[in-house]
Amino acid sequence: MSSSIITPRTLRGFADVLPANARHQRRMTHSIEQTFASFGYDPISTPAVEYAEILRGKGGEESDKQMIEFDDQGGRRVALRFDLTVPLARFVAQHESTIKRPFRSYHIGTVWRGERPQRGRYREFTQCDADIIGESGPAAEAEILAMFQAALTSMEIGPFAMRVSDRRILNGLLSGLELVDHTLPVLRALDKIEKVGADGVRAELLAAGASEAQCQTLVRFAQCQGDTNEATLAAMEELVGEHDEGRAGIAAVARLVDLVEAAGGDPSALKIDPSIVRGLDYYTGMVFETVLTEALHVGSVCSGGRYDDLAGLYTKTNLPGVGGSIGISRILAAIEGSERLSEVPTGQPLVIVTNSGDEQLHDAVSLARRVRAHTELAVETYPVSVKHAAQMKYADAVGARFVLTVDTDSQLSVKDMRTGDRHSVSEVDVPELLTKLVQSD
């Protein structure tokens, strides 16, 4: 044993996940995987560490600044992945000869960003991405939106609002305003409208070189949200005018809303909102974000869009893509902050088999095995022979449903921790009794 203690601590922005949250994470991940699989999506995974050159330069300046880079032992410049979208683009380019297109895949993984940590935002966090690569068209976009709505519903995290737009609408507007050269700074400014408000956006747009009149139009655009999607579409049409790309974007969003409904998505949860532009540079068409109605403060928990040129960094083959990402770590932060969400059940009822000393240990271990094999319950054997009261205290603390104690070779007592009742039964009858008691809950 070492003489001096190293203070146990984690880096700021890097968090342990304790059992209560980890059970939620497991439950949610499982629901997401089942949903994605039912839409024909296959799992993949890519390395956390890649050549920096591969990961750099497509998310945009701000994401490059936040990328955690270092030199590895062999002197190679490497980085921790910033998202799962850029690695996917590299993946499909690298494996284009073996994968079937359209390629539907999902990926659950950790990503790292060296940004300032704040509530619900970490430097290391988990995302669940799903993407369809190889074809562009409204059916793929509608599928992505409907599938993410189905996944969020299956996760039982309360009501949500998904907001959707299309980058081409803004492109049309910028073209009319003769601001095409300023697309990226305008995107980044508009992306912050919820965070910094209209005045903050206006200041940033002015700093980026827009005139007072241009600022006014852009802010009006970001704020044109009607009571219905139809009203929003009409307001956007008025601002964008006759520009072809803008018109195409508006028509695409309108069609999308219809198809998402056909695909089983919740039309009331899908709102057209031109302020949705996404800060990342790689989006080229549809973009979306999603907030939890009961936890707005954690920000978007599910977002994505179409990125038709991203794989073009790595291959000459045309590999258009559309996808989205669920922010598991942010949702865990939302659950932690909500009494209602944190009460969703996450585990099986627990049985504790007490330990009455070395002589009966063999029987106790064997009983635990039998209960595990013949019920749906989780079963623990208390590992050491301490006082019965201490074992009962542990059972109480961990919320055990039953405590079993071996009395004689074939007889044992069952304590029902919910009712306080005690039952004396023979070992062979235990599984049936426990199952019956649980079913009557």
Place this chain on the structure above:
Amino acid sequence: MSSSIITPRTLRGFADVLPANARHQRRMTHSIEQTFASFGYDPISTPAVEYAEILRGKGGEESDKQMIEFDDQGGRRVALRFDLTVPLARFVAQHESTIKRPFRSYHIGTVWRGERPQRGRYREFTQCDADIIGESGPAAEAEILAMFQAALTSMEIGPFAMRVSDRRILNGLLSGLELVDHTLPVLRALDKIEKVGADGVRAELLAAGASEAQCQTLVRFAQCQGDTNEATLAAMEELVGEHDEGRAGIAAVARLVDLVEAAGGDPSALKIDPSIVRGLDYYTGMVFETVLTEALHVGSVCSGGRYDDLAGLYTKTNLPGVGGSIGISRILAAIEGSERLSEVPTGQPLVIVTNSGDEQLHDAVSLARRVRAHTELAVETYPVSVKHAAQMKYADAVGARFVLTVDTDSQLSVKDMRTGDRHSVSEVDVPELLTKLVQSD
């Protein structure tokens, strides 16, 4: 699109996981999680990146050399975790006031080692660990072994052989040989006996300062494996003699074999083998390794042991621990090399709904939703309206079970890709028909 292409590639020792393997990984991970949960183990997770000071110095010199360290943006010396055991020790020390003891937890995560990549060994790989912290005693050790046997069985990866020993037996022998000061080099030498053979071990022991006679005894010890566990125990007893710690280790291993059987473990798969010492410094008692009988070349796929002093680096509280780790990445390498293992089914039967153009897209998407909702099948809508033959070719390539084509508003055709039969049915009858056809497989 960028003008110059960046060659898509991964770092050596860092691998993409393609869908076929990722489906196996998902299936196996799910089985492991279900098994661990049935034993009352809760999930946790810890960050991939920690202060280097926390991670360094307990795995041993060799693991320190292999640790991937770097300075983060704030100039802190950080490292990617080398295993999941040292972070767990830090975790239980840091959260000792909130976690209930005995603390049963499992952790599925990525770890990194800067070792030379070879088949089945990567620089980045996935492990599934499970541990019980807070009590020492044979019941906890037996539970770990029986649970890992149950997990490996549930994974359907063929027969396996688990080999177990106890560090204290070797300690007793070294005490008798007056080699206690050489414990670590002796451990590292014996750990390699399978890889380098008896002569290689002898050379390493001599280099570490052991005499010829001492070498002979140590190699004889590592090789004393009888036909039965009883015979092995007898042979070990003879070599260790009357030394107390050695005797205690031998008695513990004997008792363990009995308890693992009571806990439902497979006694024929559990072999006492004194050559099992594990190279990592932190083990203090029971140690085990497991090989897949049909894929010996990938090495141990499940190993662990007791590490009673590890948390002592971070807290003055006594937190003894015992646990193990399944090497998912190695098992995937084994599956890739085995026709039999790679044939375990991993997914749901797939339905493709063809795309006959924009006018029928709404109906196609709606049909897909209906089939998804009322069957256990995975359903894809073809995202664009290309020629029917191209869509059939895709269905064939991805191994679809059925292809559905909307003919009129209410009528559609089902092609059974297994039999080649075509059925013309009304939309409402589709789920029932598909379920019936799948059940008759």
